[in-house]
Amino acid sequence: MTRGIIGYGAHVPYYRLQRSAIGAALGAGGGKGTRAVASYDEDATSMSVEAARAALRSFDAPTPAAVYFTSSTPPYLDKTNANAIHAALNYPSDVTAVDMAGSIRSTVGAVTAALHDRRPVLVTAADVRTGRPGSSDEAQLGDAGAAVMIGSDDDAPVIAEWIGSASATREFLDRWRAPGWNYSRVWEERFGESVYKPLVAEVATKIFKDTELSAADVDKVVVSGLHARSVRSAAGAAGVGAAPMAEDLTQAIGMTGSAHSLLALANVLDTAQPHETIMLITLADGCDVSIFQTTDAIADYTAANPVAAQIAEGNDGLDYATFLTWRGFLDREPPRRPDPIPPAGPPSERNVEWKFALIGSRDRSTGAVHLPPQRVSVKGGAVDDMEMVPMADVEATVATYTIDRLAFSPSPPTIAVVIDFDGGGRFTSELTDADPDDVAIGLRVRMTFRNTLTADGVQNYFWKATPIR
Amino acid sequence: MGSHGIKDQVAIVGMGCTEFGEHFDRSIEDMIIEAAHAAYDSAGIEQDDVDAFWFGTLGSGTSGLTISKPLKIDYKPVTRVENMCATGSEAFRNAAYAVASGAFDMVVAIGAEKLKDNGMSGLVGAQLPDDGTKTNITAPASFSLLAPAYGEKYGVDRDTMKEVMTRIAWKNHFNGARNPRAQFQKEVSTETICNAPLVAGDLGIFDCSGVSDGAAAAVLVRAEDAHKYCDNPLYVKALAFTSGPGAGPLDSDYDYTTFNEVSRCAQDAYEQAGVTDPRAEIAMAEVHDCFTPTELVLMEDLQFSKRGEGWEDVLAATFDLDGELPVNPDGGLKSFGHPIGASGLRMLFECWLQLRKEAPEDRQILSVDKGKTLAMTHNLGGRPGECVSFAAIVGSELG
Numbered sequence: 001m002t003r004g005i006i007g008y009g010a011h012v013p014y015y016r017l018q019r020s021a022i023g024a025a026l027g028a029g030g031g032k033g034t035r036a037v038a039s040y041d042e043d044a045t046s047m048s049v050e051a052a053r054a055a056l057r058s059f060d061a062p063t064p065a066a067v068y069f070t071s072s073t074p075p076y077l078d079k080t081n082a083n084a085i086h087a088a089l090n091y092p093s094d095v096t097a098v099d100m101a102g103s104i105r106s107t108v109g110a111v112t113a114a115l116h117d118r119r120p121v122l123v124t125a126a127d128v129r130t131g132r133p134g135s136s137d138e139a140q141l142g143d144a145g146a147a148v149m150i151g152s153d154d155d156a157p158v159i160a161e162w163i164g165s166a167s168a169t170r171e172f173l174d175r176w177r178a179p180g181w182n183y184s185r186v187w188e189e190r191f192g193e194s195v196y197k198p199l200v201a202e203v204a205t206k207i208f209k210d211t212e213l214s215a216a217d218v219d220k221v222v223v224s225g226l227h228a229r230s231v232r233s234a235a236g237a238a239g240v241g242a243a244p245m246a247e248d249l250t251q252a253i254g255m256t257g258s259a260h261s262l263l264a265l266a267n268v269l270d271t272a273q274p275h276e277t278i279m280l281i282t283l284a285d286g287c288d289v290s291i292f293q294t295t296d297a298i299a300d301y302t303a304a305n306p307v308a309a310q311i312a313e314g315n316d317g318l319d320y321a322t323f324l325t326w327r328g329f330l331d332r333e334p335p336r337r338p339d340p341i342p343p344a345g346p347p348s349e350r351n352v353e354w355k356f357a358l359i360g361s362r363d364r365s366t367g368a369v370h371l372p373p374q375r376v377s378v379k380g381g382a383v384d385d386m387e388m389v390p391m392a393d394v395e396a397t398v399a400t401y402t403i404d405r406l407a408f409s410p411s412p413p414t415i416a417v418v419i420d421f422d423g424g425g426r427f428t429s430e431l432t433d434a435d436p437d438d439v440a441i442g443l444r445v446r447m448t449f450r451n452t453l454t455a456d457g458v459q460n461y462f463w464k465a466t467p468i469r
Numbered sequence: 470m471g472s473h474g475i476k477d478q479v480a481i482v483g484m485g486c487t488e489f490g491e492h493f494d495r496s497i498e499d500m501i502i503e504a505a506h507a508a509y510d511s512a513g514i515e516q517d518d519v520d521a522f523w524f525g526t527l528g529s530g531t532s533g534l535t536i537s538k539p540l541k542i543d544y545k546p547v548t549r550v551e552n553m554c555a556t557g558s559e560a561f562r563n564a565a566y567a568v569a570s571g572a573f574d575m576v577v578a579i580g581a582e583k584l585k586d587n588g589m590s591g592l593v594g595a596q597l598p599d600d601g602t603k604t605n606i607t608a609p610a611s612f613s614l615l616a617p618a619y620g621e622k623y624g625v626d627r628d629t630m631k632e633v634m635t636r637i638a639w640k641n642h643f644n645g646a647r648n649p650r651a652q653f654q655k656e657v658s659t660e661t662i663c664n665a666p667l668v669a670g671d672l673g674i675f676d677c678s679g680v681s682d683g684a685a686a687a688v689l690v691r692a693e694d695a696h697k698y699c700d701n702p703l704y705v706k707a708l709a710f711t712s713g714p715g716a717g718p719l720d721s722d723y724d725y726t727t728f729n730e731v732s733r734c735a736q737d738a739y740e741q742a743g744v745t746d747p748r749a750e751i752a753m754a755e756v757h758d759c760f761t762p763t764e765l766v767l768m769e770d771l772q773f774s775k776r777g778e779g780w781e782d783v784l785a786a787t788f789d790l791d792g793e794l795p796v797n798p799d800g801g802l803k804s805f806g807h808p809i810g811a812s813g814l815r816m817l818f819e820c821w822l823q824l825r826k827e828a829p830e831d832r833q834i835l836s837v838d839k840g841k842t843l844a845m846t847h848n849l850g851g852r853p854g855e856c857v858s859f860a861a862i863v864g865s866e867l868g
Contacts, residue, residue, distance in 0.1 A: 336590040343601025351600045370719055372602065378719045400618040400725045402670035404610035406591055416606045418614060420721040428604045428718050441621050452601065460601040 002153045005160040009055030010266045011145040013038045014433040016316035019139045025320045029134045035254035038128045038143035040326040040410040041450040044071035047145030048124035049088040049449040055147045057304035062155045065119035066096040068110035074101040087356035105284035120151035127257030132183040142254025146262035157297035166207035168199040169286040196230035199287040204238035215240045219276040222246040224261035225283030267307040342458035358463045361386035369425030396421040398443040403436045432464040444468045474741030475569040480695035480702040483512025486818040489683035489806035490652040497529045497583040498539035504684035512688040520573035521546040525560030525580040526810035553850025558813025558859040562708045581684035582808035611852035613670030615762040618725035623777040633780045634761035635662045638675045645804025647832035652679040652806030676761040681806030685814035706862040707741035709734045717854015730858040731770035738860040752841035755816035757849045758801040795834045813848045820844035824865040842866045
């Protein structure tokens with residue numbers, strides 16, 4: 001049976017930092033281009049949800065057997081981050097949710113496990129990459145999420161068939177980060193390259209032998225890794241230096257860690273024609289190569305939110321001080337207001353469909369939609385005659401709004417909007433990824449999954465409105 | 470079934486009210502003692518003459534012990550009530566019903582709040598454990614939602630809306646400058662108000678009521694007993710209260726240009742009192758001007774202005790101290806300050822002064838001399854679309 005990619009999606013955050021802003025502030029460093037910056041209310045989990053939603057809007061997706069979340073910047077330890085993604089996508093309880101988190105290579109592990117499965121599996125990968133002010137990591141890395149659903153033809157049409165994979169592992173000290181650090185350390189770059197290069201050659205030889213393909217058959221090479229020098233030399237080491245290289249996206253958004261290989265692959269698939277052979281090389285504490293071939297079905301696949309479009313709509317007006325504040329490198333004076341309190345466990349669990357999946361209730365007799373779900377209808381007062389109604393993908397219009405300069409926010413001022421959903425339903429929401437000048441009565445918005453605050457280590461996930469751009 | 474009211478059954482025979490402000494030198498107990506004894510003295514009674522107490526505070530204490538301990542109440546019933554910003558009014562309403570029922574001969578309603586001990590900006594409410602899905606929106610922000618919605622509906626441009634809001638703040642500061650108990654006893658120019666730093670939406674700091682400490686109290690008896698204590702009592706003409714379904718945040722039919730709770734509550738009050746033309750019949754009104762757009766919308770909900778015309782009446786000085794219908798002659802929440810539990814009783818205190826012609830000369834309204842005998846107080850708690858509302862009408866004459 002044909003197995004491979006049946007769907008994919010990406011989430012590139014709205015904000016960009018111009019690398020030149022770093023040099024302007026610090027007197028050195030930075031460079032050219034921009035890096036993608038997760039908003040203050042985004043993290044690896046929320047960006048995974050957004051990437052998965054972009055995927056699920058693109059095809060007739062089956063319910064997967066499992067959700068694998070991979071990240072080198074997981075918001076929680078001990079607690080499984082994938083559960084929030086599972087809840088946001090409103091999957092039933094028999095869908096397994098598992099984290100494969102900590103190192104960049106986890107994404108390879110999740111995709112490999114999914115490919116070797118027989119059931120549909122959703123893999124999400126996302127990172128919020130930080131580096132100390134003035135560091136290369138700060139400038140060159142970026143934040144994003146990506147998602148792929150791996151399955152077989154009886155789940156949904158396979159758009160990129162899995163041809164084969166090969167892997168090589170060797171213990172060596174290249175890049176590391178102790179738990180709790182918000183920056184990484186790296187060994188001398190040439191040392192890493194001396195280890196990566198033979199590993200790349202080894203897996204290339206093996207995969208061409210196993211798949212009976214040759215370098216000449218490869219139409220596009222995607223190379224991803226945090227070791228920039230080895231990434232540049234990898235295609236040559238693999239013997240595919242003559243094949244077209246996929247866009248590495250780093251100039252516009254930076255190298256996005258765990259998400260990057262899938263993000264770059266998504267970008268290739270966005271414009272791929274049937275019967276293209278794509279070689280995906282990942283350098284992360286070893287070398288992993290997979291080969292996919294696009295099928296006829298890719299002609300019918302339309303990405304709901306292509307990577308290039310998301311890159312194009314980015315806002316590069318983010319100032320460096322705000323960037324540092326969002327990432328916790330600048331401890332700013334808060335308003336003279338009480339500290340935010342975390343959501344409580346029992347009500348969050350009772351209301352999990354509402355809180356995580358934005359599911360409201362609709363009065364069966366009058367059609368009135370209630371957000372949050374109500375037991376007694378606001379129209380007519382019918383009791384317990386409601387059906388659940390998912391609202392996350394419904395667009396809405398701003399009825400009135402305000403700019404709240406007093407409310408606590410990591411990025412004041414807060415914009416609050418009263419929104420009316422198409423087809424019924426009203427909610428008062430925060431407007432995110434927007435400036436006060438963007439908001440007006442009549443503004444069209446869509447909902448986005450965010451981390452609204454962190455208190456006592458609890459990540460408060462909920463939905464916000466954002467302008468449709 | 471029906472709301473019948475208790476018109477002319479209950480009388481106020483004494484009132485007391487502290488100064489409102491940042492009383493860093495006074496505790497909640499100090500203010501309760503001050504307000505209660507001012508009310509007792511005003512009625513010419515002793516505390517032991519009082520048969521029962523109603524005490525309103527939002528969060529400056531729990532239970533009747535909050536007043537019975539400092540006042541050393543001699544084992545009498547004390548009911549503690551809370552209904553958000555209408556808390557003081559709620560204490561008064563329930564106290565009045567107790568007298569009207571015949572259960573007690575004399576009762577006292579006390580409202581008090583200590584807000585300035587927490588060191589925070591603005592109001593700080595107790596937050597119950599929840600699922601973290603309520604949008605984090607402060608009180609000024611939620612009331613500022615009224616301004617763009619009102620402007621949009623009635624075609625009032627943003628600059629004119631700002632002018633209307635500024636006019637309301639200017640008026641309430643003008644009135645407060647003539648009130649020795651007010652938190653802000655200072656006139657403020659429209660330029661200063663208009664150019665003040667923004668707090669939320671188009672609301673600047675002068676569009677927001679004062680956060681303050683204070684207490685107020687009233688002594689109530691049956692109307693037929695009133696003259697035993699007082700030559701010129703006030704009679705309760707109407708007491709109305711509404712708590713609605715909170716439909717605003719749920720129902721797209723709500724347009725953020727009105728408080729449905731207030732409209733319903735006011736209509737009930739007018740029916741109880743037999744008032745058919747509020748703008749013409751009422752001498753003055755104390756209304757819940759927590760933020761300036763609130764006062765604008767209230768002018769329409771209380772039927773002082775036609776829908777969509779409140780802003781013109783504001784600019785035409787209709788509600789000024791010397792206007793056709795003075796609104797918040799004591800400076801209102803804006804200028805007098807808003808110690809939550811005390812505010813409803815503070816509003817009644819102004820009616821007490823004005824209808825009895827005991828207000829300072831430079832603040833005494835002229836409508837009383839023209840034979841108007843009714844005054845109104847209005848309180849709301851919550852936010853647009855989901856609030857509680859109280860309305861009272863008191864009068865200096867029976868019948």
